[in-house]
Amino acid sequence: MVESKSRLQIFNTLTRQKELFEPLNPPHVGMYVCGPTVYGDAHLGHARPAVIFDVIFRYLKFLGYQVRYVRNITDVGHLENDADEGEDKVEQKARLERLEPMEIAQYYSNRYHYNMDQLNVLRPSIEPLASGHIIEQQELVKKILSNGYAYEINGSVYFDVEKYSKNYPYGELSGRKLEEMIAFTRALEGKSEKRSPYDFALWKKAQPTHIMRWPSTWSEGFPGWHLECSAMGNKYLGEKFDIHGGGMDLIFPHHEAEIAQSMAAYGNQPVKYWLHNNMVTINGQKMGKSLGNFITLDEIFSGNHPQLEKAYSPMIIRFFILQAHYRSTLDFSNDALQAAEKALKRLIEAYHQIDKIPSSEASSINIHELRQACFDGMNDDFNSSIVLANLFEAVKMINLTLTGTETLTHDDIELLKLTFNDFLFQILGLADENPSDNSNLVNELMNLLLELRQEARDRKDWATSDRIRERLLKMGIEVKDSKDGPTWKIL
RNA sequence: GGUCUCGUGGCCGAGUGGCUAGGCACAGGUCUGCAAAACCUCGUACAGCGGUUCGAAUCCGCUCGAGACCUCCA
Known part of the structure; x- marks a missing residue:
């Protein structure tokens, strides 16, 4: 077999180049991906990383790795901004609807899971809740404090970025320099108990109105946003693990802070390969909560949104996402989705035709080459777009064999079918939504x-x-x- | 202001020094009682201007345009 897993190249945000994938402890692979904050319905922007890292998870497993995939759920809620009057997101919504904060978190977790199931996204190996790891987070804060990279003030604990940057490179991942950042933000700096605007909270004292709170040596409060991923990644994947993923918008400050926390606590880089997916755009602009231009998955699946000309099924969305490379922006439009719908249908229908291909003495098409081209696509930084292009070449070949223009041997027909099963269904995780296995x-x-x-x-x-x-x-x-x-x- | 990314044919979207990805739409054709579908065929595009090179969409510079991050965000 020419199918070589040793040639998998992945683009590492940390080094800004493609690198050969070599796990720290083969055949094991540890992968952590930032999951959702459960205070609202999942939208297209949540679907993209979920689907992409699902494909990565599937492919790594396909290659024979034993993957532990950790994707957290942020249910603790974090400050809207650094101002003292900042209100916890989960709490804010809870007050609005007069529900328990945890009820909100549970409700949206359930809905998130449902949407992900619809998208045929496999459940991760471990899905830890931030609220279930308060102790671990506090332990991490203590460690950073005792190493001298954090300070306590008024019951809150902040990470001392300035001190940290004297001993470690801060801004490596996002390509930032602390001096430049400070120079720009000096004017914006308001009254804050932080020593520097770029310090971030490790533990935050809860305001009286803040419902989600836990006791600690510093105050009744809650952990800082960046902390949970460091604590849980460390707990389930170790001090250093293979892959950490998430949206590009998390590079700074979230992932930068994660690196700093781990370096400050354990003295080494927590992650070997940082992977970041690009944004979904709508009218050329990032689809996001803050801009209010998002379309939820439920709306897309039901067609119930003014911007939608019709409903689009989960598999159409999955296909739409996978037709673009994960590091490119992906522009939402009805035209694009309708094109995806037709394309997917063509692909699936051709697959069903494979069984009808008559076997010949010789093949006029090289199926091994086709299959290898699919592997090459995946090995080149998970280029699902290339894989799909090759599968469409296969579609044409299937049709031409049916008209007798091309021929295939029995073995090649089987290999062709295997290739569809492997890549279309198993790796890309697409599924036939209209199975006619009726009674x-x-x-x-x-x-x-x-x-x-x-x-x-x-x-x-x-x-x-x-x-x-x-x-x-x-x-x-x-x-x-x-x-x-x-x-x-x-x- | 800083850091970074991008600009590909009607639309979406790969590629990235020479061998014209792919999908959708359009058009032509095959099939057909009709309908629908399906299938086949079909486009040398790469923001602009310079430069490097035997050769650039691909490298370099500049210009224009779009976007991301610097605050919660996938």
């Missing part, structure tokens, strides 16, 4: 109806023939006539 009863009834219709057609009774077709269509069953007789499927 025998339905099949029998349909056979009867189509038989009657055929008899009508034979005597050129078009009225009856069309009536059957139209009534079935109203019921949601599409009948199509072809040379080999009628076919039907449930829409």
Whole structure:
């Protein structure tokens, strides 16, 4: 087999270049991805990293690695801003709806899971809650304090970026220099108990109105936003693990802070490969909560949004996401989604045709080459777009073998089918949303109806023939006539 | 202001020194009682201006335009 897993190249944000993927402890791979903050419905911008890292998870497993995939749920809620009157996001919504904060978190967690299931996103190996790791986070704060990289003031603990940057490079991941940052923000600096505007909270004392709080040696409060990933990544994947992923918008300050926390606590880089997906845009602008231009997954799946011309199924969205490379922006539009819908349909239908290919003595197409091209695509920084392009080449070949223009041997047909199974379904995680594995009863009834219709057609009774077709269509069953007789499927 | 990314044919979207990804739309054709679908065929595009090179969409410089991060965000 020419399928070599040793050639997997991935783009590392830390070094800004593609690197050969070599796990720290093969065959094990540890991967951490920043999950959602559960205070709202998941939108397209959440779907992208979930799908992308799902594909990475699937591919690594396909290559034979034993992957532990950790994706957290942020249910603690963090400050809206650094101002003292900043209000906890989860709490804010809770007050609005008069629900327990944890009830809100649970509600949106459930909905997130449901949406992810719809998108055929596999559940991670571990899905830790920030609220379930308060002790671990406090331990981390203590460690950073005792190492001298944090200070306590008024019951809150802040990370001392300035001191840290004297001994370690701060800003490595995002390509920033502390002096430049401070020079720019000096004017914006308001009254704050922090020593520097770029210090960030490790532990925050809760205001009286703040409901989500935990006791600590410093105050009744809650952990800083960046802390949970450091604490939980460390707990489940160790002091240094292979892959850390998330959206590009998390590079600074979130992931930069994570690095600083781990360096300050343990003295080494927590992650070997940093992976970041680009944003989903709408009208050329980032789709995000703060801009209010997001479309939730439920809205997309139901078509219930003014910007949507129709509903788009989860697999269309998944396909749409995978048609672009993960480090490019992906622009949302109805045209693009409708194109994706048709393309996906063509792909799936061609797959079903594979069984009908007659086997020949010799092959006129090199299926091994095609299969290798798919591997090459995935190995080149998970380029799903290349994989799909190759599968579309296969679609054309399937159709040409059916018309007799091209030929395939029995073994090559099997390999072709395997390639679709491996790449389309197993690795890219797409699925046939309209499986026609209906009950025998339905099949029998349909056979009867189509038989009657055929008899009508034979005597050129078009009225009856069309009536059957139209009534079935109203019921949601599409009948199509072809040379080999009628076919039907449930829409 | 700083750091960074991007600008590809009607639309979406790969590629990144020479071998015209792919999808959708359009058009032509095949099939067909009709319908729908399906299938086949079809586009040398790479913001502009310079430069390097035998050769650039791909490297360098400048200009224009768009965006991201610097505050919560996937």
